[in-house]
Amino acid sequence: MSEMAKSLVFTGERQLEIREYPVPEVSDDKVLIKVDASAICTWEQRVYTGVKKVEFPFIGGHEMSGRIIAMGKNVDRQQWAVGDMVVAGVTLPCRNCYQCKSGNEQNCENFNHSKHLEGLPEKGMGGFSSHLLVDPVNLFHICNVEPEEAAITEPLSCVLHSVETGRVEFGDMVVVIGCGIMGLLHVMLSIRRGASVIVSDTNEERMGLALRLGASCAVNPEKESLEERVREITGGTKAQVVFDTTPVSAVAEHAVQAVANNGRLVLYSSFYPDTPVSISPDWLHKSGAKLLGTANSNTVDFIKASRMISQKIVDMKPFISEVYELKDYKKAFESAVRGDKFRVVIRF
Ligand SMILES: [Zn+2]
Numbered sequence: 001m002s003e004m005a006k007s008l009v010f011t012g013e014r015q016l017e018i019r020e021y022p023v024p025e026v027s028d029d030k031v032l033i034k035v036d037a038s039a040i041c042t043w044e045q046r047v048y049t050g051v052k053k054v055e056f057p058f059i060g061g062h063e064m065s066g067r068i069i070a071m072g073k074n075v076d077r078q079q080w081a082v083g084d085m086v087v088a089g090v091t092l093p094c095r096n097c098y099q100c101k102s103g104n105e106q107n108c109e110n111f112n113h114s115k116h117l118e119g120l121p122e123k124g125m126g127g128f129s130s131h132l133l134v135d136p137v138n139l140f141h142i143c144n145v146e147p148e149e150a151a152i153t154e155p156l157s158c159v160l161h162s163v164e165t166g167r168v169e170f171g172d173m174v175v176v177i178g179c180g181i182m183g184l185l186h187v188m189l190s191i192r193r194g195a196s197v198i199v200s201d202t203n204e205e206r207m208g209l210a211l212r213l214g215a216s217c218a219v220n221p222e223k224e225s226l227e228e229r230v231r232e233i234t235g236g237t238k239a240q241v242v243f244d245t246t247p248v249s250a251v252a253e254h255a256v257q258a259v260a261n262n263g264r265l266v267l268y269s270s271f272y273p274d275t276p277v278s279i280s281p282d283w284l285h286k287s288g289a290k291l292l293g294t295a296n297s298n299t300v301d302f303i304k305a306s307r308m309i310s311q312k313i314v315d316m317k318p319f320i321s322e323v324y325e326l327k328d329y330k331k332a333f334e335s336a337v338r339g340d341k342f343r344v345v346i347r348f
Pocket residue numbers: 041042043062063154155
């Protein structure tokens with residue numbers, strides 16, 4: 001009997017099962033990759049817990065790394081070879097709408113999480129599968145790291161887009177609110193751009209990690225006022241860039257108070273629930289500050305993120321909290337949704 005491929009499929013709230021499917025035949029324009037590692041992002045955790053609604057059955061997974069095991073006859077042999085270590089990304093944008101065509105795939109008007117990908121047994125993003133057919137347009141080389149670290153290229157690419165959106169420059173004071181994986185990646189990249197970073201979280205352990213990663217100051221808002229500390233540290237000027245990486249909209253209202261004149265507030269996370277907040281229009285008018293949103297990443301972000309990981313400009317190891325074998329998927333998801341991990345990764 002020929003080898004079977006396996007997908008981890010959501011079949012209901014807190015329900016997952018492994019479905020076998022035939023290893024896909026490689027088509028002319030695609031490559032077949034064997035997925036080695038796939039990380040459980042917040043998005044998949046929300047599907048698992050039922051906060052995010054999808055139509056079941058559904059294959060999640062959009063943070064994965066693997067190796068090329070076969071190539072279609074039209075695939076460019078100068079760029080790609082069997083055995084190459086790769087990550088797949090930017091698979092959801094339509095590449096046809098105004099945003100995609102103008103270089104902003106991260107804000108595509110037609111994002112579709114629920115396409116039925118060629119070769120897979122069910123619809124969905126597909127990363128929780130052992131074998132995937134990928135268009136080389138969505139492939140990025142990666143090397144010098146373990147598959148688990150490579151798998152989290154996607155979150156790094158999104159944070160890279162956020163830091164570019166905030167235009168962090170040499171000598172800036174940056175405030176990062178929230179010290180989960182996304183907050184800590186903002187800390188790392190802001191420091192690489194020449195900024196001094198203040199972090200804010202109520203979790204002292206996570207702030208400790210932020211300080212080890214190079215943050216210069218940690219503020220626990222339960223114990224002291226973030227705004228006052230930022231004023232104090234900057235001699236009243238406040239921060240050129242504030243990144244809010246928490247899903248709590250009340251925090252966004254607070255974050256505004258740490259922004260300098262002509263500074264930028266970047267709202268990175270999605271908000272659950274999406275409660276409106278009030279911001280003084282006159283402050284915005286007078287300060288010249290900018291309120292910016294950011295979500296997802298584009299091809300440029302992805303290639304840069306994959307190079308930063310391959311060239312060890314950033315170290316992703318601190319963010320791999322746990323690695324599980326596919327058969328232990330239940331344990332992996334239960335652990336991920338406890339909320340005290342950075343990334344839980346499944347090995348395929
Ligand atoms: Zn993700």
